Amino acid sequence: MNKYPVLIFDPELRYLAQIDNYEYLQWTRRWRNPHTWELQINRNKTNAQFLQADNFIAVKRGGKWRAGIIAHRELPLTQEGKLSETWTVKGRDFSGVFLxxxxxxxxxxxxxxxxxxxxxxxxxxxxxxxxxxxxxxxxxxxxxxxxxxxxxxxxxxxxxxxxxxxxxxxxxxxxxxxxxxxxxxxxxxxxxxxxxxxGRNLTPDQTEHPPVIFSPEFDNVESMAFRHSILDSKNVAIVGGKGEAQDRLVVSVANGSPKGLRRREVFIDARDLETAEQLLQRGNERLAEYGEELVMEFQHLPWGPFKYGVDFDLGDIVHARYPGVGSTESRIVGVVEELTPDRGEAIRLVVGKEWPDLVSVLKADRRNLETEVRR
The missing domain is CATH 3.55.50 (Phage tail protein beta-alpha-beta fold)
Known part of the structure; x- marks a missing residue:
């Protein structure tokens, strides 16, 4: 029996059944976007037949109930080319309705x-x-x-x-x-x-909360990965508002005072905005997206001094050190993956910006094209 039973409801939120013998459950929490989840269960197990599209699942963790809507299910092929006996069921949490x-x-x-x-x-x-x-x-x-x-x-x-x-x-x-x-x-x-x-500031530079530091030196993380990239980063945004040619309202927004080879510019089309203050905010929003990637991803070891959901949580700013790589950073916990295999559980953290996939790259590129469409 799994530690976190899964309740199933129909689209009208009428209770249908409970599943507590699944093979795998992953719930991915994101600070700025809807959560996603994936559940795997043998199709012959009790109540697996209730895992139908548009039904709800709910699971309680850290004293809070989370619920998601089933949007995808499949029986993949095995290496032998036969239909698998294990359902893979996926969806978003209820915040997915905002999409x-x-x-x-x-x-x-x-x-x-x-x-x-x-x-x-x-x-x-x-x-x-x-x-x-x-x-x-x-x-x-x-x-x-x-x-x-x-x-x-x-x-x-x-x-x-x-x-x-x-x-x-x-x-x-x-x-x-x-x-x-x-x-x-x-x-x-x-x-x-x-x-x-x-979120809370849990860095060593503050005194309001006990600081939270993750490092292999302290035996509180494992499987640590590091990424630092400026390939697609920008630090100066030229934001154009209403008007044409020399009459167009244009402002410049920068992270710091970059010069020479360190200056990386991007143009933001913001013809839907009218004031310089609005343009400055749009520029800061886009620079936050275009910022350099400095990410540490690791698995949290539960026997360490910091308890997930108590000492730190999604959205908190924590301190991460990677000895030998020369990286010591205070960054936001932007993503938390809660993994519940049938033989235990694990917590994986992404400190900094989430590593981009093709969807996130295309979404960032599309933002600059949406202004004209929405006019």
């Missing part, structure tokens, strides 16, 4: 944009509320979803919404503010709450 809703609020009135200026957490909540919870078209309402508590965190930000996905808006606001988000499941009320998150 399915566009920012349509105010697009048919006034300027055609939903312009917001305010505290970052409140702006994030606004776009979820008007596009997912209380949209003008009742067909667009996301069932079971409500807003969690509002702590009014983050600095003042500006955002202009028109036809982006709500997930893209939340990601941009996360880059601008440093905040994250998650959608938690309440088993008793069978509802979901959207919650904005704020």
């Amino acid at each position: 399915e809703r566009l920012a349509l609020h105010m697009t048919d009135t006034g300027s055609g944009y939903d312009d917001q200026r305010g505290i970052a957490e409140q702006v994030m909540r606004h776009y979820v509320k008007v596009n997912c919870i209380e949209p003008s078209n009742p067909d667009r309402v996301i069932p079971f979803l409500q807003l969690g508590l509002n702590y009014a965190r983050g600095q003042t930000v500006e955002m202009r919404a028109r036809f982006q996905t709500v997930a893209a808006l939340l990601e941009n606001l996360s880059f601008a503010s440093g905040l994250g988000y998650e959608t938690l499941f309440d088993l008793e009320s069978t509802s979901f709450s959207f919650n904005v998150l704020s």
Whole structure:
């Protein structure tokens, strides 16, 4: 029997069954994006037949219920070319619904944009509320979803919404503010709450919290990988707003004061923005995406001094050292992979930006093309 039983619900959140003898469960938490998950189970095991598309799964970890929607299942071929006996079932957590809703609020009135200026957490909540919870078209309402508590965190930000996905808006606001988000499941009320998150500073340079340091020197990590790349990084953004030629509003945003060979420029087309302040924020958002890759990826050893979910968690800034490589960095825990094989469990951390795959590369390139499409 697995340590974390999986509950299964139908699309109306009516309880169907429980699975506690699966082979493998991986839940990948991301600070700025919806979580993803994958479950593997022999198709002949009890209740495996309930793992159908559009059904929900729910699992409790760290005192919190997480739930996801089944979006993919397959029986792959074995090395002998025969159909496997093991289902591979995949999906996103409930935050994946933000990929399915566009920012349509105010697009048919006034300027055609939903312009917001305010505290970052409140702006994030606004776009979820008007596009997912209380949209003008009742067909667009996301069932079971409500807003969690509002702590009014983050600095003042500006955002202009028109036809982006709500997930893209939340990601941009996360880059601008440093905040994250998650959608938690309440088993008793069978509802979901959207919650904005704020990470902690756990570096040695602060005194508010006990510092968290990961290093093979301390026997609290294994399978450590390191990557430092500036191949696709940019540190100066030239952001163009409204207007044409010499009349166009243009601002420059830089990380530091790069000069000579260290200066790497990119043009950001922001014709949907009107003020210099808005252009500066867009430039900072894009530079956060284009920043140099400095990533450490490793497996956390649970018998070390730091307990996952207590001493550190997703979104916290921790200190990582890789002896022999010469890297000592304080970076955000951007991704946590919770692995639950049938013979144990493991936690894998990505400190820094997540290593890009083809999808993330294409998404970053596409952002600069979306401005004209949304006009």
